[in-house]
Amino acid sequence: MSGWLARGCEELPASGPEGTGWLSTAEQERLGRLRFPKRRSEFLLRRWTAKHAVLAVLGEAAGSGGAAAAARVAVLNRASGAPYVLVDGAPLGLEVSVTDRAGWAVCLVGDGPDPVGVDLELVEPRSDAFVADFLTTAEASRVRARPTGDGPGGRSELADVVWSAKESALKVLRTGLRTDTRAVEVTLRDSAPGGPGVAAGWRPLAVRHMPTGQVLPGWWRRDGDFVVTTAAVRPHDPPALLPTSDDLARAVPVDPWPAEPFADVRRR
Ligand SMILES: CC(C)(COP(=O)(O)OP(=O)(O)OC[C@H]1O[C@@H](n2cnc3c(N)ncnc32)[C@H](O)[C@@H]1OP(=O)(O)O)[C@@H](O)C(=O)NCCC(=O)NCCS
Known part of the structure; x- marks a missing residue:
């Protein structure tokens, strides 16, 4: 097991046509099929998080903004929906799993092949x-x-x-x-x-x-x-926390639709 990484939706680059250049062509096409803003923002957050997890495993800092480095990593889906990852168009043997909830996402990266x-x-x-x-x-x-x-x-x-x-x-x-x-x-x-x-x-x-x-x-x-x-x-x-991860223990849950914190679950 390589490690895990968490990211929050507030870090996402601005959306819009010029703001998703960090997605691969296939990822852009999938985004284009998502009609509801909530589904789009969840998808973008899962991709942003998974790409940075893979970059962290590879030991590559994403740099300022992270968009250029993120563009090298594609997180695609098999027919079952299960994700797989390409780096510069090639499979590196890494396995990923990704999840989001309440404005936060986590990616787990495994060494493969399991x-x-x-x-x-x-x-x-x-x-x-x-x-x-x-x-x-x-x-x-x-x-x-x-x-x-x-x-x-x-x-x-x-x-x-x-x-x-x-x-x-x-x-x-x-x-x-x-x-x-x-x-x-x-x-x-x-x-x-x-x-x-x-x-x-x-x-x-x-x-x-x-x-x-x-x-x-x-x-x-x-x-x-x-x-x-x-x-x-x-x-x-147990998976190690990867460099560049956010601290989930300090994360405030966010309802991305509308983008307001959950008043009833906010305790800090
Ligand atoms: C896998 C599943 C349980 C995750 O549900 P969720 O809690 O809503 O979503 P999470 O944020 O935790 O996880 C979403 C990620 O699960 C992964 N995933 C989806 N199907 C998967 C599968 N069959 N095997 C492994 N991982 C899967 C994907 O990576 C997905 O993110 P992505 O689409 O951006 O790549 C759910 O999507 C599922 O049951 N899918 C299969 C059945 C299906 O397609 N149902 C259609 C709706 S009824």
């Missing part, structure tokens, strides 16, 4: 119906056993970590939500004292694909109002 998955969620209450409908019986009972609230260790956090880990795992499996979310079951593992990633805030998890028995190991972390989860095919060290 796929990786990452998901970002805002910690927010989930309804009883959501827990009953989308979580397995075991997951739901663990969530209900937690004290209510959005704080660390609370019910919202666990429900959101479980949901997020399912999305990360389903990205690794390349099916996304075409797979029933109850076909994958998330277990949070205890951190070994002094174990890998503990100091950096990562805690271990595992996602079991019930139909096949395949277990996808991963990690999760709480950063302020957000949780991040990762998943991969094999056991791996």
